[in-house]
Amino acid sequence: MIPILSNSDIKYYDSTITLKKDQISHAIAINTENSYLLISCQSYIEIYRIYEKQLRLIQQINCHKRRVSSLCFFKSNRLFISGSFDSYIILWSTALINRSKYLQKFIGHTQSISCILTRPIIEDLIISCSADFSIKFWSQQIENNQQWICFQTIREHRNIVWGISINQQGSQVISCGEDKQILVMEQNQKPSSNWFVKQLIQVNQSGFRLCYINNNIFVFQPESSANLNIYTQNKNQEYILTKNIQVLGEAQFCYPYFHSIYNYEKQILINKNGYFLNIIKFNNNIKESQKFTQYHNDDLDIYAQTVQVINFEDNYIFGTLSNDGQYLITWNKLSKELQVSKYQENF
Incomplete structure (x- = not known):
């Protein structure tokens, strides 16, 4: 087990802007230029312009019938998508950010949307998961006037699907939920081909969140557990539980919708558990190994350290x-x- 550690010499996050908001915000998204922020407020979406020390509201959108549960910018910033408790996904154009344009409503899920993501490199794929136990894959169809359609649905989960993550290459997707299963899905080699379930992993607890660390490693947070599980791909290209990172939030009631996020540039994982946000730094630089706790698997060295823990007391x-x-x-x-x-x- 990798224990909770703290080191003030490691980079961390410090609050610079605060904004009072009474209404619950299930979903938040920021564009790649760090200039615009999307915030859900019940059934509508607020768009803010980000300045150095303040946020300025520039637009309010109300198209969903129930709470907005998921928001995601496309990497090019040209589009963003929203998902809701009303089971619908809506695609928006940001050609004029202060007049965001409704483009298409995706109809297919029958229960609330848990998570939406896009392929990281080529913007040719949208993936969604839902309380209807399904994962859907959407793509644009030339023969349908460039409309996005669901070309595949995976129904291997037996209960609510809470979390999905896609690897950096955009070739593999993992999912978790209430049914104590993790699915590893892979696309056939042709880009237009369907996805298949490559591996089904039985786990001891349900979970809301999981996330790729690289193309061969992912983490899974069992609900309200003291351990963050690390899965690595072995020589047979199957994922196995390798180690645990100790995190705060054990035995506390945990609420979904804040998904684990890994930043490849800074090698930082943001992982919610109970009342706590655990910020974990990964490093595979041997020269800096003294700062990190090490585990070894199949000639792969990974160094990890919890560099900051934020207690929200809720x-x-x-x-x-x-x-x-x-x-x-x-x-x-x-x-x-x-x-x-x-x-x-902070040196």
């Missing part, structure tokens, strides 16, 4: 991390404050 915590890892944005029910925290160096 389980209703939602947020996101900017694409470059520069900003951590959170909202929690106890303080009713949106906080924008900036990546700091």
Whole structure:
């Protein structure tokens, strides 16, 4: 087990902007340029312009019938998508960010949307999961006037699917939920081909969140557990539980919708568990190994350290991390404050 450690010499996040918000914000997203912020407020979406020390509201959108549960910018910033408790996904154009345009409603799920993500390199795929036990894959179809359609549905889960993550190459997707299963899905070699379940992993506890660390390693957070599980791919290309990282939040009621996020540039994982946000730094640089706790698997060295833990004293915590890892944005029910925290160096 990798224990909880603290080192003030490691980079961490410190609050720079706060905004009072009384209404619950299940979903938050920031564009790749760190200039615009999306915040869900019940059934509508607020769009803010980000300045150095303040946020300015520039638009409010109300198209969903129930609470917005998921928001995601495309990497090019041209589009963003929203998912809701009403089971619908909506695609928006950001050609005029202060007049975001409704483009298409995705109809297919029958229960609330848990998570939405896009392929990280080529914007040709949207993946969604839902309380209807399904995972759906969407793509644009030339023959349908460039409309996005669901070309595949995976129904291997037997209960609510809470979390999905896609690897850096965009070739593999993992999922977790209430049924104590992790699915590893892979796409056939042709880009237009369907996805298949490559591996089904039985786990001891249900979980809301999981996340790729690289193309061969992912982490899974069992609900309210003291351990964050690390899975690595073995020589047979199957994922096995390798080690645990000790995290805070054990035995505390945990609420979903704040998904684990890993930033490849800064090698930082943001992982919610109970009342706590555990910020974990990974490093595979041998020269800096003295700062990190090491585990070894199949000639693969991974160094990990918990560099900051934030206690919100409440389980209703939602947020996101900017694409470059520069900003951590959170909202929690106890303080009713949106906080924008900036990546700091503390030597």
